[in-house]
Amino acid sequence: MIDLVGTAAGAPVVFAADNVAVYVPVFRALGVADSAVFLLVFVLLIAVWCAVGAWLGGHPRVVRLVERVGHRLVPAIFVGIGVLILVSSGVLGRLVDLLG
Numbered sequence: 001m002i003d004l005v006g007t008a009a010g011a012p013v014v015f016a017a018d019n020v021a022v023y024v025p026v027f028r029a030l031g032v033a034d035s036a037v038f039l040l041v042f043v044l045l046i047a048v049w050c051a052v053g054a055w056l057g058g059h060p061r062v063v064r065l066v067e068r069v070g071h072r073l074v075p076a077i078f079v080g081i082g083v084l085i086l087v088s089s090g091v092l093g094r095l096v097d098l099l100g
Helices: 004-017 020-029 032-058 060-089 091-099
Strands: none
16 A cells, blocks of 8 residues: 555655756746646645655565666666766767767
8 A cells, every 4th residue: 555644745855856946947937826736736746756656666576576687777777867868968979079
């Protein structure tokens, strides 16, 4: 069963730790009512993500998979994310231009 109290308590922590520099201009541009709706939807969706993460993290199949291949899977995922960021941001192309 999903711990809704723990999930709801974790949502504000995620919001506080998220990139606040992105949200300040958004809230500044929106009115009070729109900001309240934006914040409510954001907190609710973070709670959903936390609940899904808690469910997946406790699922026996997922736990067995991570125990078996996690030491290889996690670094591969992080390297893949890093390469994706380098390619999509254009940094990799600029490095190639500098070397060429």
